[in-house]
Amino acid sequence: MKTFSKLTWPYIAWITAFVVMPMLLILLYAFTVEGNGVITFHFTLANFAKFFSDAIFPMVLWRSLKIAFLTTVICILIGYPCAYLIAQMPEKKQEFAILLITLPMWINMLIRTYSWKGILAYFNFDSQINVMVGMVYNFLPFMILQIHTALSKLDRNLITAANDLGANDVQTFLKVTLPLSIPGVISGITLVFLPAVSSFFIPKLLGGGEYVLIGNLIENYFVSVGNWNYGSAISLIMALVIILSMYVTKKMDRKTGGEE
């Protein structure tokens, strides 16, 4: 049976080349001077210093985090009741509802975002709200599906037991259903917050050009400006902020999980 373990060798070579190397290159670029050769590195922290000393960049990072946070909250507020109501439906109807939610997800994200352009033109929202509509639209299905999965796994007997023991509907929901569905909400948060922070085509398509998020900064520095060292440093800062927020979310999950 040990012979089969050799089957991993090609993939180990593959991830070394296509996963580990690219990540190391981002690190290398972030900590080196612009325009140096491959052999002679000049290490520097200037890229990071530039990020924090410039007034615009921390503001853009803050704005991206804020809009991703608001998007996540709205997705929970709209998505939770929807997932809950779907989970109450009879099985066939439930399958159909889930199919209806997954269907638009098969259509390219770019096209789905673009499709809002016409409708949003009727309203005179500011760029931030336009972008947020686009984000909620794109990421809400993830939230609903995650919460629905958690809710449909829930043991019905627990709810019957709570009712038998004299809890009313509200109490049953708050003390039984909600705590048990938190893992679904947490994985939903991961699937909404992460792409929302780093998104760059939603603001570009719906924000009307002047609305810039951290993803747009990265795109700019790689595609238009061509300062890859600085672009790498920004990506690294963004990745760190995301890892940190994911860590905090996971911690919260454990805390609520511990109360059960």
Added chain:
Amino acid sequence: MMRRLRKLLSGSYVWLVMAFFYLPIFYVMLFSFNKSKSLTNFTGFSLQWYQKMFESRSIREAIYYTVIIAVIATVVSTIIGTLTAIGLSKSGKILRTIVLQINDIPMMNPDIVTAIGFMLLFTSLNVEKGFGTILLAHISFCIPYVILSIMPRLRQLDDNLAEAALDLGATPFQALTKVIIPQLKGSIISGALIAFTMSFDDFVISFFTSGPKISNIAIYVYSSIKRINPTINALSTIIVVIVTTVLIIVNVVPMIRERRKRGIQK
């Protein structure tokens, strides 16, 4: 009475959310038949944007590249992913943990970080960006999903079956293709489906790994959106219709088959 009212209200809430999902899609479909260029004023019925779309060489090429890349990336990533998953299930714990950890990186990373990683890699190696680089990148970000969908099924497999095949004189290759892989069929298919969707849907990674000569549907949409271009409405409509048809067939056919089976049993 209260109960009925509540049911009605909760039902309509779900439909309201559905309307939110489908409204923009129908809106684009409607305006793909618009006579004028406007995205807000419907001035009359016309098929000119469809005609323009079918005449456009760049759209045809974009569709071709999207499909061909998705197909090749699915086949290659499914093969590598399946073999790797089988290998991992038979490897030591340390190796398995390390590989699975690294395997998680592309799934946890924001797309844009993965994308610039590829861009830096290809540039440092002096590889000209184009079809090959997009394809490599797609295969690369599809494999983790294939592995992830096969690993749980592998854990349920009975090791003795493969062991017995080997004892009875099967070569390792025979044991692999005649015993192990047939048992994994379902999870391999679902892994392949996820890979296909990921590749077909991707914009960010394709955008950063493609050269100026090549674009897929998403890149085409992104680059032509700066000015109003109703051919995109027509293209979107066609994609929506195709995707919906395929999904309905995939979902409804098994239902009908099941119903027939039950009918026979009765």
